[in-house]
Amino acid sequence: MIDHDVLVIGGGLSGLRAALEAKFSGADVAIISKVYPIRSHSGAAQGGINASLGSDDSWKAHALDTVKGSDYLADQDTVEILCREAPERVIEMENWGTNFSRKDDGTIAQRPFGGAGFPRTCYAGDRTGHNLLHTLYEQVLKNKIKVYSEWLVTKLLVENGKCAGSVALNTANSEMDAFRAKATILATGGYGRIYQRSTNAIINRGSGIALAYMAGVPLQDMEFVQFHPTTLWDTNILITEGARGEGGYLYNKDHERFMANYAADAMELAPRDIVARAIQTEIDERRGFPGGYVQLDITHLGKEKINKRLPGIRQISIDFAGIDPVQEPIPVQPGQHYSMGGVSSNKDGETPLPGLYAVGECACISVHGANRLGGNSLLDTVVFGKRAGGAAAEYVKTVENQADEILIDALKNEQQRIEEMMGEGGENFAELRDELRAIMQEYVGVFRNREKLEHAVEAIRELKERGKELRVKNNSSVFNFELMNAIELKGMLELGHVIALGALVREESRGAHYRTDFPERDDENWLKHTLACFKPKGPELDYREVTIDRFQPERRAY
Numbered sequence: 001m002i003d004h005d006v007l008v009i010g011g012g013l014s015g016l017r018a019a020l021e022a023k024f025s026g027a028d029v030a031i032i033s034k035v036y037p038i039r040s041h042s043g044a045a046q047g048g049i050n051a052s053l054g055s056d057d058s059w060k061a062h063a064l065d066t067v068k069g070s071d072y073l074a075d076q077d078t079v080e081i082l083c084r085e086a087p088e089r090v091i092e093m094e095n096w097g098t099n100f101s102r103k104d105d106g107t108i109a110q111r112p113f114g115g116a117g118f119p120r121t122c123y124a125g126d127r128t129g130h131n132l133l134h135t136l137y138e139q140v141l142k143n144k145i146k147v148y149s150e151w152l153v154t155k156l157l158v159e160n161g162k163c164a165g166s167v168a169l170n171t172a173n174s175e176m177d178a179f180r181a182k183a184t185i186l187a188t189g190g191y192g193r194i195y196q197r198s199t200n201a202i203i204n205r206g207s208g209i210a211l212a213y214m215a216g217v218p219l220q221d222m223e224f225v226q227f228h229p230t231t232l233w234d235t236n237i238l239i240t241e242g243a244r245g246e247g248g249y250l251y252n253k254d255h256e257r258f259m260a261n262y263a264a265d266a267m268e269l270a271p272r273d274i275v276a277r278a279i280q281t282e283i284d285e286r287r288g289f290p291g292g293y294v295q296l297d298i299t300h301l302g303k304e305k306i307n308k309r310l311p312g313i314r315q316i317s318i319d320f321a322g323i324d325p326v327q328e329p330i331p332v333q334p335g336q337h338y339s340m341g342g343v344s345s346n347k348d349g350e351t352p353l354p355g356l357y358a359v360g361e362c363a364c365i366s367v368h369g370a371n372r373l374g375g376n377s378l379l380d381t382v383v384f385g386k387r388a389g390g391a392a393a394e395y396v397k398t399v400e401n402q403a404d405e406i407l408i409d410a411l412k413n414e415q416q417r418i419e420e421m422m423g424e425g426g427e428n429f430a431e432l433r434d435e436l437r438a439i440m441q442e443y444v445g446v447f448r449n450r451e452k453l454e455h456a457v458e459a460i461r462e463l464k465e466r467g468k469e470l471r472v473k474n475n476s477s478v479f480n481f482e483l484m485n486a487i488e489l490k491g492m493l494e495l496g497h498v499i500a501l502g503a504l505v506r507e508e509s510r511g512a513h514y515r516t517d518f519p520e521r522d523d524e525n526w527l528k529h530t531l532a533c534f535k536p537k538g539p540e541l542d543y544r545e546v547t548i549d550r551f552q553p554e555r556r557a558y
Contacts, residue, residue: 001407004030004146005396006389007165007181009153009208011037013129013381014360014388015187016136018349021389022185023143027396029389030146032153032168032179034203034484037137041189041201042381045129046240046312048121049093049382050375051086053108057118059083066376067551069115069271070369071511071521073221073529075547078347082367082376082383089382090122098135100124101309111245111309113374115271115558119245121375126240126312129378152484153207154418156184156215156356157402157410163215163355164402167414171484174477176415178407182396183355185388186212186343190361194492194499195336196441199231199238208362210491212343213498217351218531218542220364221341222495223502226372226512227446228337229275233293235320236335239313241374243330244268246309248298250279251329252287258294266558273371273512274558276334280446283333295329302326334446338377340368340512341499344531349388355399359388366529366547370511421486426471429486432463436489436496439463444500449517453504460497461538467493498532498539505541506530523553 006022008015011033022029031037052062062083067074094100094108101109101123112119124131140147153168157178165180188208192200213219230239230250244250250268252258262278263270270278283292298306298313303326306314310325317325343358345351345365351358359365360381367380443456467490474482508522509515527546532539 001178001180001404003180004028005181006183006185006392007032007179008185008187009166010187010189010360011035011147011149012040012042012187012189012360013132013136013378014385015185016140017382017385018185018187018359018389018392019145020136020139020143021386022393023145025390025393027393030148031140032148032151034150034152034171036149037140037147038133040133041204043130043133044199044201044238045378046126046238047113047242047245048111048123048128048375049090049132049378050113050116050120050373051090051122051379052083052120053087053090053110053122054118054120057120059086061117062086062120064551065116066367066373068556069371069373071371071556072527072548072553073369073510073546075366076549076551077547078365078367080550081347082379085383086379089379089386093132093135093382096135096139098124098131111242112269113241113245114266114269114275115373121245123242126242126310132378152487153211154487155410155414156211157407158215158353159402159406161354162399163353165407167411169418171479174480174483176411176418178411180401180407182399182401183357183392185349185392186356186358186362187360187385188362190339191492191495192336192339194436194440194496196437197231197236198336199228199236200336205488205492206495207488207491209342210494212351212356212358213494213534215353216534217353217356218344218533219341219498220344220366220529220531222498222532223506223530224340224370224512225336225499226272226338226340227276227334229272229279229334230296230332231335232316232321233291233331233333237316237320238337239296239330239332241272243296243298243310243313246298246305247301248296251295251297252282253289254287258282258287263558270558271371271373276446277514279332280334289331293331293333296332297329298325299327299329338372340364340370340372347387348391349384350391355395357388357392359384370513418487421470421472421483422475423471424473426469427466429470429482429489432467432470433485433489433492436460436463436492440496444503446514448503448513448515450504453500456500457497457504460493460500464493464497494534501539502530502532502541527553
């Protein structure tokens with residue numbers, strides 16, 4: 001058995017920042033991650049991190065943009081925290097060594113992003129997440145925080161109404177162990193890979209969200225799934241919003257800047273939900289190019305600016321599409337990108353289960369509401385990662401460890417469950433996974449309606465039944481990826497069910513959730529958060545009010 005005061009599950013930005021703060025607060029803290037930390041998906045973030053650094057900008061303007069962008073579903077007290085603390089967190093990252101791009105006077109450069117009234121997105125070329133991730137990992141090494149790399153957590157332990165630790169599988173040798181912790185922080189990222197077309201890394205299967213759900217913690221607002229407007233056609237690698245922020249144009253096959261028909265003032269810099277729907281509409285109504293894409297043109301920016309501001313985008317386009325954006329437009333289509341919903345948690349990352357915290361994309365602290373603005377996700381990780389780490393360190397001072405026997409019994413039970421998944425015959429994980437992804441893409445995508453969603457809910461129920469017969473045929477104990485995929489697939493099926501059911505019941509259109517049969521926002525009936533609790537027969541839905549204390553809901557226009 002392995003003991004720590006605080007165990008952080010996940011080695012991306014939010015997990016690293018949480019671990020650092022717990023360490024600074026005096027706790028014995030460790031990180032457990034299914035990949036080496038600097039391979040975390042945070043490194044894929046390109047465009048930047050928001051903070052009101054400019055003398056004519058303010059945290060209040062940032063908050064208004066965020067709330068309006070969320071289609072008024074974000075809790076405004078947590079949005080205030082996000083925006084108030086943003087400058088301090090960004091300067092902290094600068095002081096720790098993040099290689100931000102600079103203005104001529106040496107201060108941090110900022111670029112425009114969609115839905116923002118001011119250029120407030122700080123950036124490091126188009127590799128901002130990569131720079132931030134390495135900066136925080138250097139701090140983790142400097143502060144000698146223990147890291148368990150390439151371990152997959154398979155279960156959270158709940159005893160006497162508290163989270164007492166977890167059971168995990170060492171993927172290098174398939175041995176399992178129990179981790180006893182007075183406080184556990186989930187920082188495991190999103191679930192993008194339950195969709196067929198996603199910008200997410202292969203590892204983003206929502207495992208942490210499923211762990212909390214199966215432990216009895218409600219999931220919040222899961223029907224709100226962000227589709228990034230510009231992913232590289234076919235491979236769906238992210239093409240940063242920074243490309244439009246630097247002045248990129250979107251064209252259909254008739255060479256029309258079609259955003260004039262959808263957001264005449266903001267054009268390409270409208271929020272992501274609006275631009276994604278516009279692109280999908282052009283494709284669906286046959287104004288896209290054959291194969292289903294539109295063009296993102298940055299050729300007019302010139303080689304020097306592209307190399308300076310968007311070098312990664314140029315290289316991705318050359319390597320994966322055979323197109324040099326200095327000379328030709330980039331083919332793009334919408335793809336799943338971000339999870340606005342997640343584990344229900346408050347401003348300090350506390351979940352309804354004492355001892356369990358959640359931060360980053362796996363959490364729903366409710367700062368993004370129905371649609372996240374670009375540049376706010378990286379900010380979310382460092383603001384609420386810090387708060388959760390500090391809160392967890394204080395919490396562990398008030399509780400005692402659970403007895404050894406409880407964790408040993410849990411370990412034995414989990415070992416038996418995994419053993420029963422091994423064997424010949426039964427269902428294959430890859431077939432079930434691919435069917436789930438196809439269902440989510442086709443029926444729970446950019447545009448939704450009752451008929452599609454009812455089909456999705458029923459089809460996922462059938463997949464869950466078949467999933468009971470899932471068997472792992474590979475007996476290797478060394479990096480058995482079939483076993484890892486099978487373990488995580490069961491959680492993916494549960495999350496797909498929650499997303500589809502929440503979308504079916506919510507009869508309105510708000511942010512990224514767009515119902516063609518209910519195209520208007522309905523504040524009278526649906527200005528509320530969805531909560532989904534695990535029940536053996538399927539998710540049980542409940543609702544709670546949105547916190548509105550500064551900005552009254554208005555119709556969004558850009």
